[in-house]
Amino acid sequence: MNRRVSVILLLAALFYLLVAGSGQFFPPLSALRPAEALAASDMPGMPGMETDHRPPAKPTAAPVESTSQEAPTVEISPEKQQMIGVKMVAVSRQTITRTIRTVGRVEYDEKKLVAITTKYEGWVEKLYTDYTGKFVRKGEPLAEIYSPELFATQQEFLNLLRWHKDPGPASSWNSMLAGDRDAIVEAARQRLRLWDITENQIKTIEGSGKPIRTLTLFSPISGYVIQKMVVQGMRIMPGEKLFDLADLSTIWVIADVYEYELPLIRLGQTTRVRLSYLPGKEFASKIDYIYPSLSGESRTARVRLVMPNPGGNLMPQMFTNIEITIDLGKRLAIPDAAVIDTGERKIVYVDKGEGNFEPREVVTGLRADKMVEVLQGLKEGDRVASTANFLIDSEAQLRGVAPLHQH
Incomplete structure (x- = not known):
């Protein structure tokens, strides 16, 4: 009985202490978890806390980063450069010469080839040039040709010469042709020339008063017989090729x-x-x-x-x-060994000083005698690695250093 009375009295005292100030019970904020404390702070009527009914502040804008990027570099110490054999070369304007090496064949000069033919039908009675490859000089005899047609033309020419010298008794016919005798004889002489009979041969015919049975063909040039299509006794036709001669001077x-x-x-x-x-x-x-x-x-x-x-x-x-x-001519150039061609782009390593190398993409042009023209990516005076650049590139790949994309 006494124990029951004691519990009732203790509960009554506790209740009195809690409601003595305000008549309400709120736990202190420090006793709440963070999320619960934040929710309780927003509750109206919270003792000791003021409710803020102002609109929330606008978020502050994030700072804008600069669009310009710093060129990446890979560091190679001077000791390591010396060990792997790095050499530098300055980009400069140089006189570039390109040497094309090829093969060729010696050929005949087509302007000095001659074909020997006749303009009349006949037979080869004598052959002076009787084998291919023989060297003949200009004016040297090649063959003697007998032509009945040419023989008859010579005879006509001789008859006109006799008539020119002695026209015979006066007649109306001779009187009519007296003014044309010179022209008629000259026309007969011209006909022989058109058949390639030389002036010396025509004079021989005039001087002897007899037609020449065979006419000799002479070489018009000094050269070699590169083709021979005739043999002695062979019949030839107008325009048929007898020899091909070549002047090899x-x-x-x-x-x-x-x-x-x-x-x-x-x-x-x-x-x-x-x-x-x-x-x-x-x-x-x-x-x-x-x-x-x-x-x-x-x-x-x-x-x-x-x-x-x-x-x-x-x-x-x-x-x-x-x-x-x-x-x-003069072009901006570097040694072609300084350029690493990846297949997709061409890269050089530019010396930035203090052991730093910048991988840079370049556009190249003509190549000549171990030099390559640089169209874009470098300027005169830049220094690039001309040897051991593949080792520098390997180091850059290991460190994840890549060139900036060129725009």
């Missing part, structure tokens, strides 16, 4: 130039020609003609050189080595 060299090299080729460019069987000897020449067609199989164009051949050392169908040196 000058020859052509036909060179093959690839399609992508054609824009660099110009008429008059100086070339050097060498032959493997004449070591140490060099021939100078110039480009005389560029043929207008391209070989579909080899994708090459033909270029012609004209060369003197006084000693006859150059023979048709010989092979030659040809060098064509082309001056491309």
